[in-house]
Amino acid sequence: MALAPEDSPGFLLWHATLRWERRIAAALAPLDLTHPQFVLLAGLWYLDAQGGRPNQLELARHTGTDVKTASQVIRRLEAKEFLIRQVDAVDTRMKRLAITERGAVVAVAALEVVERADAAFFAAVPDRAAVLAVLRPLAHGDEDHR
Numbered sequence: 001m002a003l004a005p006e007d008s009p010g011f012l013l014w015h016a017t018l019r020w021e022r023r024i025a026a027a028l029a030p031l032d033l034t035h036p037q038f039v040l041l042a043g044l045w046y047l048d049a050q051g052g053r054p055n056q057l058e059l060a061r062h063t064g065t066d067v068k069t070a071s072q073v074i075r076r077l078e079a080k081e082f083l084i085r086q087v088d089a090v091d092t093r094m095k096r097l098a099i100t101e102r103g104a105v106v107a108v109a110a111l112e113v114v115e116r117a118d119a120a121f122f123a124a125v126p127d128r129a130a131v132l133a134v135l136r137p138l139a140h141g142d143e144d145h146r
Contacts, residue, residue, distance in 0.1 A: 019121070020121050021035060023117045023120070023121050024038075024114060024117055024118075026117075027113040027114060027116070027117040028110060028113065028114070030113075031106060031109060031110050031113065032080075033106070033110055034073075036065065036069060036073045037073055037076060037077055038110050038114065039063050039065060040059060040060075040063055040065060040070060040073050040074060040077060041077055041082055041083070041099070041103060041106065041107045041110065042107050042110060042111055042114075043059055043062050043063040044059055044083060044097055044099050044103070044107075045099050045103070045104055045107035045108070045111075047059070047062060048098065048099045048104070053086070053096040053097065053098060054096065054097055055088070055094050055095060055096055055097065056070060056071060056074055056095070056097065059074070059097055074097065077103070080103075081100055081102055081103070082099065082100060082102060082103030082106055082107075083097050083098060083099050083100060083103050084097075084098050084100060085097060085098075086098055
């Protein structure tokens with residue numbers, strides 16, 4: 001016997017994700033960023049703050065983004081002058097990504113609006129720790145092979 005949609009974890013997760021994505025998109029719109037652009041820019045900002053200079057593949061893996069999608073989004077971020085590609089000092093065939101000053105300013109602003117949007121969205125949840133305990137193993141499952 002099939003579960004009713006309101007009793008299906010997958011159905012509920014899908015709808016919650018859609019609602020959350022709409023809120024994040026609305027929060028990022030004034031900054032002229034899409035959600036994938038935010039994810040990669042924020043990931044690069046974080047790695048830069050840790051002293052890292054990732055290549056495109058490393059940034060894609062760090063953010064959990066599909067490599068082809070990352071390539072397209074990185075080109076858009078480069079066109080917006082939020083990042084630059086630099087030839088690797090050791091392997092001149094490789095390009096390292098570096099966040100620009102402009103990109104860092106936008107990343108910090110975007111992180112602030114996304115954190116506010118997250119807080120507002122998850123305010124409906126009575127036990128945040130319980131939600132995190134459920135989401136962590138789902139988010140870090142090992143069956144995902146990008």
